[in-house]
Amino acid sequence: MSFRSLEYYGSEILRKQSRELDCSTEQDFIEILINDMKRILYTENGLGLAAPQSGENVRLFILNPEELDLSGHSVFINPNIEISGTLIKDEEGCLSIPGIFELVKRPSNVSLTALDENGRSFSLELDEYTARAAQHEHDHLEGILFIDRLSPIRKRIIRKRLSEIKKEYRSGKRIL
Ligand SMILES: [Zn+2]
Incomplete structure (x- = not known):
């Protein structure tokens, strides 16, 4: 049995728009996908993982409930977010772009509506990280x-590392 694996910078899947999921007809697909994504997230010690990072262009992401305040939720299907508040700068990284950590400006608050792993709708008010x-x-x-949200200067500074990741990804080598 083979599992899905992590997609890295250079993968075209990371650059595509993802489609909505149908929880009534795609139950089995969704369940296996969530299992594979959780395996990747916990193996890599990540805060979150989106479906495209595991090779599927569908609207689903998971967040790590041990690290983030999520009121018991961890699976977000067909999520809708509304942003508000002030812009805050903080450090971000991405499992698909290893070794790069940069300050990114984002609004401080999010109203999130999504379906959970059972297809039930819920809403959360999120703040901080x-x-x-x-x-x-x-x-x-x-x-x-x-990295798309960085200033042109920061983008130029990380350009070399990005092309290294892309090259390693294309050659099928393990990326460190
Ligand atoms: Zn990411």
């Missing part, structure tokens, strides 16, 4: 990476 993580993962569903 949890609001940031939700925005980062939601970006993945639109094909946006956190």
Whole structure:
């Protein structure tokens, strides 16, 4: 049995817009996908993971409830986010872009509506790093990476590392 694995910078899947999921007809697909994503997230010690990072262009992300304040939730299907508050700068990284950590400006608050793993709708008000993580993962569903939100100067500084990751990814080598 083979499991899905982590997609890295350079993968075209990370740049595509993801489609909505149908919880009534795609139950089995969703259940296996969530299992694979949790395996990747916990193996990599991540805060969150979006479906495209595991090779599927569908609107689903998971967040790590041990690290973030999520009122018992961890699975977000067809999520909708509304941002508000002031812009705050904080450090972000991404499992798909190893070794790069940069300050990113994002709004401080998020109203999140989504379906859980059982297809039930729920809403959450998020702030602090949890609001940031939700925005980062939601970006993945639109094909946006956190490095897209950096200033031209910071982008230039990380350019070499990005091309290294892409080269290693394309050659199929393990990325460190
Ligand atoms: Zn990411």
